Amino acid sequence: MKLWKKGIILGMVVALAIVCVPEMYVKADEVPTVKASVISSANLIEDQSAVRSVPVTVNPDEKAKDFFRFTVKEDSWVYVAGSLTLNDGNGITECHVYRDEARTKEVGATEWGDVIVQVYPKQFTTFLKKGTYYVETTTTKTPGNSLCDAKVNTFISTIPVKKVFTVSVKNDKKKQKATITWNANVLGEYAKQAQYQPGNISLTKVNDSHVWKILYGTGSGKCKSLKIGKNKFTVSKVKKCTIMLEDTNGSRWSVVLNTGIKSSNKK
Numbered sequence: 001m002k003l004w005k006k007g008i009i010l011g012m013v014v015a016l017a018i019v020c021v022p023e024m025y026v027k028a029d030e031v032p033t034v035k036a037s038v039i040s041s042a043n044l045i046e047d048q049s050a051v052r053s054v055p056v057t058v059n060p061d062e063k064a065k066d067f068f069r070f071t072v073k074e075d076s077w078v079y080v081a082g083s084l085t086l087n088d089g090n091g092i093t094e095c096h097v098y099r100d101e102a103r104t105k106e107v108g109a110t111e112w113g114d115v116i117v118q119v120y121p122k123q124f125t126t127f128l129k130k131g132t133y134y135v136e137t138t139t140t141k142t143p144g145n146s147l148c149d150a151k152v153n154t155f156i157s158t159i160p161v162k163k164v165f166t167v168s169v170k171n172d173k174k175k176q177k178a179t180i181t182w183n184a185n186v187l188g189e190y191a192k193q194a195q196y197q198p199g200n201i202s203l204t205k206v207n208d209s210h211v212w213k214i215l216y217g218t219g220s221g222k223c224k225s226l227k228i229g230k231n232k233f234t235v236s237k238v239k240k241c242t243i244m245l246e247d248t249n250g251s252r253w254s255v256v257l258n259t260g261i262k263s264s265n266k267k
Helices: 003-020 042-047
Strands: 052-058 064-072 076-089 091-098 106-113 124-128 131-141 148-160 167-171 177-183 191-198 224-226 230-236 240-247 252-258
Touching (some): 042 148, 052 064, 076 131
Antiparallel strands (some): 052 148, 076 148, 091 106, 177 230, 240 252
16 A cells, blocks of 8 residues: 555544543543641631633634533542633633543533522532542633633532540549530531431441431431530440531531440440
C-alpha cells in the first residue's frame, strides 16, 4: 500500500478515536484538586470562601462544565453549595458529587442560580467517610436571557465526626452508672434529630428503621429521643451505648460510647 494511503487510513483511525472519547474524559493527574474548608461548627459555614471559582460564558444551547475533586481527610459531615457572580445575563448551575472519578456512584446533588423550579436542594449535606470525592458542575443560561456570563462559585465545608460527637462520660464512684453529656447542636440548623440506646449498635445499621426511629415514627423500643442541643442523661447496667444524629437531608451517623460501667455483664 502506498504511503499516502496509509497516512489517510491512519488519520481516519485517529479521528474516530478522538470522536469516541467521552465528553468529560479527564486524566486522573489532570483533575484539579481543591481544599475543602474544615470547620468546627455549622454556624461558621457562611464565613467560608469558595473552594473553586470558574468564569464561564454560556450562549444559547450551550453548557459549561467543570470537574474537580476534594479529599475528606477523616470521617466528616459535609456541606456543598454554590453561587453565581453575574456579569451579564443569568443562569443556573447543577452540581453533582460522586464517590468515583467515573461518576457512576453519586453521593448527592444541589443547584443554584436563577432557579425557577427547584429540582435539587439549595445545598447538599451528608456524612461521608474519609476519601476522595469528585464534583461535576454544569451551567446553562435561563429563559429570558441571551447568555450567562458569570463566575461559578462552589463552597465545600466539612466538620469532622469527632467534633459533631464531642461527648463527656462520667462515672459514679462505684462505676455502676454513667452520666453522658452531649451537645447535639454542632450542625445547628442542619440537625434534624438525635437518639441514643444502650448497647453496641453498628454504623452499618444507622439507616435501619427497626433499630433507630424514623422521626415521629417507630423503631427499637430501646431508642430514646434527644434534644438538638445540650443533652445530659444517665445509663446503667451496660458497658456500651450508642448515640445517633440525623441531618436535615436525612443523612445519619452513629457513635458507640464506652460507659466505663464495670458491674454489668452486658456488652
